[in-house]
Structure formats: C-alpha cells, structure tokens
C-alpha cells in the first residue's frame with residue numbers, strides 16, 4: 001500500500017488537476033464557479049450573498065466584495081464611502097433593466113462579475129489590452145482585446161450598433177488615454193441619459209512611469225507601446241474637465257452633470273442628446 005502511495009506521490013499535482021477536471025465535469029460550470037468562490041469567501045459569506053442575490057437585495061458593495069474587485073476596499077474609499085457606495089446612488093434605479101454596461105480594464109474579471117450579479121438582466125462588456133482577459137468571458141459577459149486609446153477599436157468593439165447605458169474607465173489611468181476613450185465612447189457609444197465613470201483620478205497627479213515604472217509593475221500595462229509616455233500631468237485632465245464644466249455652465253453640449261467624488265468622477269449625458 002505505502003509503495004503504491006509513494007509511487008503516486010510525485011504525480012500528486014497531476015492527480016489534483018485530474019480530480020479538479022472530474023469534479024468540474026460532474027458539477028457543471030456554474031456550480032464549479034460557486035464552489036471556487038465559496039472556498040475564497042467562506043461558506044457564511046457565500047450563503048449571505050446567495051440569499052441577497054435571490055431576494056434581489058444585493059448591494060453593489062456586497063457584490064463587489066464577494067466577486068473580489070478592489071473598488072470596495074479602503075484604498076478606494078474616503079470617509080467610509082467606497083466607489084461602490086457612490087455608484088449605487090446613481091445605478092440602483094437601473095438594476096432590473098436590460099442595460100448594457102462597458103468597462104475598460106478587465107484584469108481578472110472581478111468587476112465584470114460584480115456588474116453581472118448587480119444587473120441581473122444586463123449584458124456586461126469588457127475591453128482590455130491584455131489578450132489573456134478574454135478567458136473571463138461567460139454567459140452575459142463579453143470581452144474584447146484592444147487599447148482604450150484606439151478610437152477605431154472603441155467605435156467597432158462588440159459591433160458598432162451596440163450602445164451602452166453605463167461606461168466605466170478603470171483601464172490604464174493615463175490621462176491622455178482616459179481623455180481619448182471619453183471623447184469616442186461618451187459621444188458615440190453612450191446612450192442618451194447614460195452614465196460615464198472615470199476612476200482613480202489620484203493617478204492623474206503622478207509621473208507614473210518615472211516614479212512607479214508602471215509598464216513593468218501594473219498588470220497588463222506591458223502591452224502598451226513602450227515608445228510612448230506614461231507620465232501624467234494634472235494640468236492635462238484639469239483642462240479636460242474645465243472644458244466640460246464650461247459647456248455645462250453655458251448650457252451647451254451633451255453633458256448633464258459632472259460629479260466629483262474622492263478619486264472618481266461620475267458624468268451624466270443629457271437625455272435627449274443627438275450626435276451632431
């Protein structure tokens with residue numbers, strides 16, 4: 001018996017992989033994913049999540065925590081209010097609707113899974129420059145590979161006829177890219193009355209490449225063109241925002257409101273905007 005075990009031991013890794021595949025096939029994809037999350041979050045949290053999800057009372061904060069996006073944590077909060085607490089104020093009225101959500105920046109798919117759980121009837125779209133992110137596609141979650149500063153890609157992704165009700169920019173946080181994405185997506189692919197969110201504005205003060213070497217240290221950033229600059233200057237994004245506020249004060253253009261919160265900005269599109 002011991003001889004048999006000893007003979008198997010070096011193949012343990014192979015055995016667990018094999019075991020995993022067998023369990024996955026027996027359970028089916030959905031139950032398997034639930035088991036994986038239950039292992040990460042613990043049984044009690046998982047049951048709480050499932051009950052809230054079933055009753056339709058799941059808060060965005062709870063969905064974010066459960067699915068593992070950092071948008072809920074203390075690094076993305078100010079005075080006890082997280083990004084997700086902020087977004088809930090704008091988004092709760094859309095919850096049951098058949099909306100389309102686009103997020104720039106997928107990483108491990110955590111935030112896309114959160115949007116899927118929160119918007120039970122929504123279609124969730126994600127774009128990322130890292131082609132490995134496509135592995136996180138699932139039912140109601142669609143992912144394409146491309147750069148957020150490529151207007152041609154942004155115009156065509158998922159078929160140019162799809163318009164979004166909510167767009168979140170959680171991509172590179174390089175101001176010139178943030179601005180380029182907004183100029184295409186807000187005006188051409190966001191529905192009238194839609195919401196556009198720009199996250200992590202704290203980054204707009206930093207020389208991200210010179211000080212933090214982000215092309216090498218941040219996930220997915222190495223897929224960006226190394227010949228370009230990845231240092232931000234706050235003046236660049238200030239000029240962009242001032243231009244929008246100027247148009248608002250003069251009652252012109254497509255922007256209904258620009259709401260600044262700590263590190264994140266929520267921009268509303270007027271409900272009867274016609275692209276010119």
Ligand SMILES: C[S@@+](CC[C@H](N)C(=O)[O-])C[C@H]1O[C@@H](n2cnc3c(N)ncnc32)[C@H](O)[C@@H]1O
Nearest residue numbers: 069105107110111128129147148170171172220
């Ligand atoms: C902060 S992570 C996204 C996290 C995710 N939204 C979440 O909350 O779970 C940023 C992502 O932006 C992607 N990214 C970096 N440069 C990009 C670019 N030029 N275009 C699109 N995505 C980019 C990276 O590959 C990375 O996956």
